[in-house]
Amino acid sequence: MARVNDRRPDPSELLRRVQAAERRELRGRLKVFLGYAPRVGKSLRMFDEGRRRKVRGQDVVVGAVQGPVSPEIQSVLERLEITPQAEGGAIDLIALFKRHPSVCLIDGLAQSNPPGSCNPQRWQDVRDLLDHGIGVITALNIQHIREQQDEVERITGKRAAHSVPRDFLHEADEIEVVDAPAEALLEGAEVVNMPSARQLLELRELALLLAADIIDRQLQEYLDEHGVVARWGAQERILVGLTPRSSAVEMLHSGRRNATRFHGALLAAYVEQGELNSADRARLDSNLALAREMGAEVHCLHASDFVQAILEFGREQRITQLFIGHSMRYGRKIPWRGPIDRLIDAADEFDVRIFPHRECE
Amino acid sequence: MKGKLKVYLGYAAGVGKTYRMLDEAQTLRQKGVDVVIGYFEPHGRKETIAKIEGLEVVPRRPVGYANTSFEEMDTDAILRRKPQVAVVDEFAHTNVPGCERAKRWQDVDALLDAGIDVLTTVNVQHLESLNDQVYDITGVRVRETVPDWVIDTAAEVVFVDLTPRALRNRLERGVVYAPDKAQKAMENFFTESNLSALREIAMRHAAHELEEKLEPALSANAPVGGHQERILVCLTGRPTAALLIRRARRVADYLQAGCLALYVCTETSGDVDERVKRHMSFARNLRIQTHVVKARDIGASITEFAGKEDVTQIFMGRSAPLPWYKPFEETLVQQVVRQARNKQITIVAERRR
Numbered sequence: 281m282a283r284v285n286d287r288r289p290d291p292s293e294l295l296r297r298v299q300a301a302e303r304r305e306l307r308g309r310l311k312v313f314l315g316y317a318p319r320v321g322k323s324l325r326m327f328d329e330g331r332r333r334k335v336r337g338q339d340v341v342v343g344a345v346q347g348p349v350s351p352e353i354q355s356v357l358e359r360l361e362i363t364p365q366a367e368g369g370a371i372d373l374i375a376l377f378k379r380h381p382s383v384c385l386i387d388g389l390a391q392s393n394p395p396g397s398c399n400p401q402r403w404q405d406v407r408d409l410l411d412h413g414i415g416v417i418t419a420l421n422i423q424h425i426r427e428q429q430d431e432v433e434r435i436t437g438k439r440a441a442h443s444v445p446r447d448f449l450h451e452a453d454e455i456e457v458v459d460a461p462a463e464a465l466l467e468g469a470e471v472v473n474m475p476s477a478r479q480l481l482e483l484r485e486l487a488l489l490l491a492a493d494i495i496d497r498q499l500q501e502y503l504d505e506h507g508v509v510a511r512w513g514a515q516e517r518i519l520v521g522l523t524p525r526s527s528a529v530e531m532l533h534s535g536r537r538n539a540t541r542f543h544g545a546l547l548a549a550y551v552e553q554g555e556l557n558s559a560d561r562a563r564l565d566s567n568l569a570l571a572r573e574m575g576a577e578v579h580c581l582h583a584s585d586f587v588q589a590i591l592e593f594g595r596e597q598r599i600t601q602l603f604i605g606h607s608m609r610y611g612r613k614i615p616w617r618g619p620i621d622r623l624i625d626a627a628d629e630f631d632v633r634i635f636p637h638r639e640c641e
Numbered sequence: 642m643k644g645k646l647k648v649y650l651g652y653a654a655g656v657g658k659t660y661r662m663l664d665e666a667q668t669l670r671q672k673g674v675d676v677v678i679g680y681f682e683p684h685g686r687k688e689t690i691a692k693i694e695g696l697e698v699v700p701r702r703p704v705g706y707a708n709t710s711f712e713e714m715d716t717d718a719i720l721r722r723k724p725q726v727a728v729v730d731e732f733a734h735t736n737v738p739g740c741e742r743a744k745r746w747q748d749v750d751a752l753l754d755a756g757i758d759v760l761t762t763v764n765v766q767h768l769e770s771l772n773d774q775v776y777d778i779t780g781v782r783v784r785e786t787v788p789d790w791v792i793d794t795a796a797e798v799v800f801v802d803l804t805p806r807a808l809r810n811r812l813e814r815g816v817v818y819a820p821d822k823a824q825k826a827m828e829n830f831f832t833e834s835n836l837s838a839l840r841e842i843a844m845r846h847a848a849h850e851l852e853e854k855l856e857p858a859l860s861a862n863a864p865v866g867g868h869q870e871r872i873l874v875c876l877t878g879r880p881t882a883a884l885l886i887r888r889a890r891r892v893a894d895y896l897q898a899g900c901l902a903l904y905v906c907t908e909t910s911g912d913v914d915e916r917v918k919r920h921m922s923f924a925r926n927l928r929i930q931t932h933v934v935k936a937r938d939i940g941a942s943i944t945e946f947a948g949k950e951d952v953t954q955i956f957m958g959r960s961a962p963l964p965w966y967k968p969f970e971e972t973l974v975q976q977v978v979r980q981a982r983n984k985q986i987t988i989v990a991e992r993r994r
Contacts, residue, residue: 311804453806454804454806454807455804456802456803456804456807457800457802457844458802459799459800459801459802459847460799461647461797461799463797478855481851481854481855482851482855484848484851485848485851485852485855488800488844488845488847488848488851489844489845489848491844492841492844492845492848495837495840495841495844496841498837499834499837499838499841502833502834502837503834506834514774514778514838514839514841514842514845515841515845534985537896538895538896541895541896541897542895543845543848601987606978606982620978621972621974621975624959624974624988625959625962627988627990628990628991628992629990629992630990631888631987631988631989631990632987632988632990633954633985633986633987633988634978634985634986634987634988635985636982636983636984636985637982
């Protein structure tokens with residue numbers, strides 16, 4: 281998890297974004313309905329959006345229908361054109377390329393294709409449709425996102441057989457979360473295969489946070505592309521300012537706890553200012569190691585002025601809280617303004633939290 | 642028994658909160674539940690209006706104010722009608738002066754007290770603790786707010802999503818507002834980046850509400866890992882005190898910490914003035930216990946109070962710079978940092994736009 285990061289997107293990252301933007305122009309648009317469990321109503325929402333788009337004049341075709349179809353979904357499907365699926369349930373890619381609708385509705389994104397199909401996985405079929413300039417609206421549950429499967433298994437004790445890589449979601453132009461109370465899912469369900477009410481709550485939370493993270497990333501890309509500097513992000517971002525003698529352990533533990541509770545990010549920065557004696561060096565190294573261990577993004581800044589460096593870095597990283605240790609001198613009354621005072625005076629964008637100095641560290 | 646509150650949480654007007662709520666009301670009606678519409682704001686949206694078909698509506702009550710007639714929810718009439726479930730749109734609404742209760746959420750509370758379940762709608766920008774953050778993102782100061790604890794008492798918070806693109810399409814098609822208003826809205830509040838940021842905040846808040854339900858043992862003031870956090874807010878009469886209170890409330894909520902506020906009244910300043918009183922009642926509104934201490938030395942009494950109350954973190958605003966003729970004095974922040982040596986001290990940024 282921990283890594284030393286470059287402070288700005290590097291040229292290859294920028295190039296990747298430009299290329300992605302170019303690809304996007306030619307590519308079909310991808311929209312994903314994301315649900316937290318079966319029966320939450322994703323499929324109905326997806327097909328209903330297709331129906332409404334068709335009413336508004338878009339050329340919409342159904343490419344895949346999944347599982348038992350409820351009467352509600354059936355009545356929506358009756359008003360849509362359907363391209364029949366091939367033997368074994370795979371999407372009939374050839375037929376869809378030929379038909380070339382502007383929007384194709386694909387349910388059950390995580391399905392695997394039978395042997396002998398063009399692609400082993402349905403999400404790869406979707407990628408092909410997009411590459412051919414066909415827009416796709418699809419539906420997916422979080423237990424089918426590969427990177428979430430460990431977490432889902434921890435909650436429910438079960439693991440879905442099929443999965444879609446999270447990267448695929450990052451390609452989506454739009455993700456819509458389908459949220460509903462857990463009780464609505466449990467009502468009239470065959471309880472045997474359903475998670476418990478508590479598990480459903482946890483899955484709901486997981487789905488919302490995943491979507492929030494994806495949106496945050498997309499928003500940041502959008503802001504970068506448009507050269508907009510956001511003053512206060514939607515996510516809490518905590519920066520721990522490390523020095524050799526600060527109470528790093530307490531700050532990092534508190535930082536971790538805060539970041540976890542807020543589902544935010546934890547960063548740690550150290551300002552390199554010339555040579556340290558060996559005892560201070562060792563202390564600093566162990567603090568940096570601890571920061572990495574706690575999953576903080578660790579940055580080393582090079583600057584002659586500690587305060588200026590921390591301020592600039594904090595702004596650049598859209599920090600919402602800065603954790604900093606007491607200066608030793610705060611033990612007595614001082615007639616001049618120290619670095620912490622300067623930080624407080626200048627930090628208008630983020631809170632400054634001052635930690636006590638503990639002697640025995 | 643108190644009724645159950647179900648909140649449909651959205652991130653902007655037009656995402657479909659009211660529609661979802663009415664959909665639920667129709668489902669309940671079909672199941673034979675006694676549902677009435679207590680208050681519904683159609684905003685001229687055809688699809689939404691069609692959704693109330695067949696539902697009983699309790700007529701609104703005309704209220705005269707400043708020689709104009711307004712219409713408010715008729716809470717007494719709903720109480721007399723006593724349905725199983727009442728549908729009440731726009732939870733954050735402020736009533737016209739002269740009504741029995743100042744806020745609609747207080748009317749809803751009266752319905753809940755009478756054992757009526759309530760379905761309601763609210764946007765994330767109406768949550769008190771997010772007021773400054775929303776202002777910072779959008780430049781719009783939201784006046785109608787609901788204290789967070791009111792939403793926390795809801796049995797269920799459902800997040801109603803729509804992508805910003807779809808919402809902007811709806812605006813363009815004139816579904817949400819009349820065309821001239823829609824155009825203005827899209828240039829100001831409803832920009833793509835504003836909407837994305839609000840949406841992210843709303844999702845995180847909905848997740849936070851779920852977490853509160855998952856860890857009821859942790860909430861209130863239960864110790865966390867044997868270590869209980871308590872946050873003290875140092876009040877002043879300055880306008881920034883409101884920001885300080887909101888921020889402390891939000892951090893305390895997320896850390897599931899206790900939260901209290903202190904105003905130190907110096908002998909020279911005399912009685913607690915009006916501005917401070919307003920801030921204190923605002924804090925109490927957000928369920929922050931307030932205290933007033935009379936003392937000569939503000940810093941020392943903050944430190945003493947924090948020690949006595951087992952406070953772990955002190956929230957303060959930035960001190961005003963010292964006048965040029967007092968270069969060797971300490972600011973209040975400096976004093977507290979020096980004196981309250983074993984506490985964490987948070988200086989809350991003013992985040993001026």
